[in-house]
Amino acid sequence: MHLRYGLNPHQRATAEPIGRPPFRMINGEPSMINLLDASNGWQLVAEARARLGRPVTASIKHVAPAGAAAAGPVDDVIMDSWPIEDAPTPVLSAYLRARDADPRSSYGDLVAVSDSVDLDLARFLGGVISDGIVAPGYEPGAVELLRRKKRGRFLIMEADPAAAHPAEELRQIGGLMITQQTDHDELTADLLPAQLDPGDRDTALLAMITARHTPSNTVVAARDGAAIGVAAGQQSRVDCTRLAVGKASAWWFRRHPTTRSVAGPPGTRRQDRLNLRLALATGDPTPLESGQLLDELGDRLPTAADRAAWLAGLDRVIMVHDGAIPFRDNVDHAARIGTTMIIEPGGSTAADTVEQACTEHGIALIRTGRRLFLH
Incomplete structure (x- = not known):
């Protein structure tokens, strides 16, 4: 198979099948x-x-x-x-x-x-x-x-x-x-509680499989059979958790009526409109985006209290870690987005503290004994 180039245009590359091509x-x-x-x-x-x-x-x-x-x-x-x-x-x-x-x-x-x-x-x-x-x-x-x-x-x-x-x-x-x-160990419902609701079971399996195929460190937040926050390749697990929480929060805040109303300046293209809505949803717009949002929304710009009230409506989030959770701060961040279940391999020296944090937040903790690293 002829390749245009490798990872960069200055790197030549070829691909040859080993056995039957995928x-x-x-x-x-x-x-x-x-x-x-x-x-x-x-x-x-x-x-x-x-x-x-x-x-x-x-x-x-x-x-x-x-x-x-x-x-x-x-x-x-x-x-x-x-x-x-x-x-x-x-x-x-x-x-x-x-x-x-x-x-x-x-x-x-x-x-x-x-x-x-x-x-x-x-x-x-x-x-x-x-x-x-x-x-x-x-x-x-x-x-x-x-x-x-x-x-x-x-x-x-x-x-x-x-x-x-x-x-x-x-x-x-x-x-x-x-x-x-090759990592052929199957990720099946046997790793999950037997009494789990079928919808939650499917969401958990999808999140676990997504984590398996995401470069580590990986945290996946999922809801209703879809990933809503995928964090990949972070050196710190809590940074990975914060990234997944931030993406899930932005996904939810895109559903806020004010965010949905954003049209952008006249002639704004669809992707630019999406990006502007994301800027509002993340709460971290550039100076240009801030000006555009202020011009369009004025006093309708959401306040910190508005954001907190809306985020409180996010629930039934399932979070999967590809590796053991080392500190309870990961659980505290997960609780900000209505997480009801955390799935991890287990085995951390802070396992008891992590479990206690889950109990405090009312989060079910499932330990599969299955690490899902990918590099």
Whole structure:
């Protein structure tokens, strides 16, 4: 497989299959990053599809999911954000929910889809900024629609569900060749309490699988079968928790009536409007954005008390850590977004303190004994 380049344009690269290729190129010429995104994204959605029994999609950026979701209800905020007139198909609903987790990060993503791409999803992708897609199949006409993107350079890959994942992974680092077993341990409902509500069970499984396919340190906040805050690659676990909490808070505050009313200056493009709403939702606008929001909203700008009152309405959040929680501050931050369940491997020297913090906040603590590191 010819690659445009490796991680950077000045690095030449090639890709050769080991055994049966996991996917084939239908259109476009990938870089190494595109292949890494496609591989990680496809593994995520295929595993989640097998566990949840319904379509799953992921929005991948730099080998990490900006969002991941199963097919399900699409709320008015999502419908208002995009030019959607009819009720979305299951595959499209899954992608809308995945992209909604962090629409700013999903700009220019690689889309991973567990099921065949239908015409509705293909048409939708034709109107947003995205770099490529990987899926096990495409309904008649979908590929033709997608080929038109990026002046014919849109990456279209067809995954092979029958391709066996290698039993071992090889990585050459400097003068070392490292071999390890591929992480094939299954993440199933057996790791969760038997009495768990089916909806919470599916959300927990999706969050765990998303964490497994996100570079560590990883914290995933999820609700109603969709990730609403994915934090990746942080050196400090509490920083990772704060990032996931911040993303989930912004996701929720985008549903505030004032945020939804933001239109931006005349002529504002859809993505710029989304970014302006996100600036308001995060509470950290740039000076330019602050001026635009002040001009439009005036005394309707939300106060700190408004934000706190609205955030108090967020509930039923499930948070997954890929590694053991080292200090209770992670739990205290999680409690700010209505977290009702935290899932972690366990084994920290502060395990008792973490458990006590969960009890104080009324958060169920589940310890799976399963670490999910990815590097």
